[in-house]
Amino acid sequence: MxxxxxxxxxxxxxxxxxxxxxxxxxxxxxxxxxxxxxxxxxxxxxxxxxxxxxxxxxxxxxxxxxxxxxxxxxxxxxxxxxxxxxxxxxxxxxxxxxxxxxxxxxxxWAGAVAGPTYLEQRFGIPRSTLHWWQRHNDVVAFRKGARKHVFPLAQFIDGRPAPGIRQVLSLIANPRPAWLWLTRPSSRLNGRIPIEMLRQDLAAEVILAARDFSST
Structure with missing residues (x-):
């Protein structure tokens, strides 16, 4: 030495x-x-x-x-x-x-969430793509701190947001009640959970139920 x-x-x-x-x-x-x-x-x-x-x-x-x-x-x-x-x-x-x-x-209350770094490393989602999805309401995002956001993991399938989330967010604009509705059994869907139905490509039924929910 x-x-x-x-x-x-x-x-x-x-x-x-x-x-x-x-x-x-x-x-x-x-x-x-x-x-x-x-x-x-x-x-x-x-x-x-x-x-x-x-x-x-x-x-x-x-x-x-x-x-x-x-x-x-x-x-x-x-x-x-x-x-x-x-x-x-x-x-x-x-x-x-x-x-x-x-x-x-x-x-x-929201289940597992993660930031852009984890999503890029774990699911291969580029930050630019995630930002584009967020701006177009294709994903549910929650603010964490002053400017950062986290994203519920249950909304992603094969590195992409489940289809139908944009339509649900257009009907339930606030992401928090929107996600609460998506992750709880809905009487309008015979007790089924909306986000699980979106992951099964049953977006049409979920969107109709979200429209009914938002109107009440």
């Missing part, structure tokens, strides 16, 4: 080299002025060299301390981003739970 790259020793080494170079340059420049007689006249050269070296070291130390302070401030500024990221992740999880809860509540 490749050993993780650790940049801290390299950064410390680089900082040390920079400090020494700055120190050397400062001492050289000041010593030039001393040699020219512009500074500290009468002071022994070795003493001056030691004092200037100490001053240069202190200067570099303060520069390094300032760099560390600014680095810590930058790290502090990045902390709220981590908090926001965690908050967004928690919001996504809660939203997924809410959607799952909505789906379970629908299944309590």
């Amino acid at each position: 490749t050993k993780p790259f650790n940049s801290e020793p390299r950064q410390d080494e680089l900082s040390s080299l920079v400090a020494k170079e700055v120190q050397r340059a400062l001492v050289q420049e000041i010593m030039k002025d001393v040699a020219a007689g512009d500074l500290f006249s009468g002071t022994p050269q070795q003493t001056l060299h030691n004092d200037l070296t100490a001053l240069a070291s202190e200067f570099v130390r303060r520069l390094a301390a300032e760099a560390v302070r600014r680095s810590n401030e930058s790290a502090g500024d990045a902390a709220p981003l981590t908090v926001r990221t965690e908050g967004a992740r928690e919001c996504t999880v809660l939203k997924a739970r809410d959607q799952q809860s909505d789906c379970l509540r629908i299944e309590d």
Whole structure:
């Protein structure tokens, strides 16, 4: 396994080299002025060299301390981003739970339902085709959440909606009461269940019963 790259020793080494170079340059420049007689006249050269070296070291130390302070401030500024990221992740999880809860509540009265992804994977129904069916009332769809929809599985036969659903939805416009009627025994059909009759290609009888039901 490749050993993780650790940049801290390299950064410390680089900082040390920079400090020494700055120190050397400062001492050289000041010593030039001393040699020219512009500074500290009468002071022994070795003493001056030691004092200037100490001053240069202190200067570099303060520069390094300032760099560390600014680095810590930058790290502090990045902390709220981590908090926001965690908050967004928690919001996504809660939203997924809410959607799952909505789906379970629908299944309590509508039976098994599924979204476009499941229908495409399980029945091979493209999303574009499902959307076309939905726009033309060929399928019963229930809203789940803000914009998503789920579709009762019992209405599909061989990857297609049972014939007659469009006519039933034209007579019972609201999909919820329409599906409730389709999935309950109907006295107008001698106790038979309309959706099962549609799956048996008995659409004509179901449509007549739906017309009678809608008129009352």
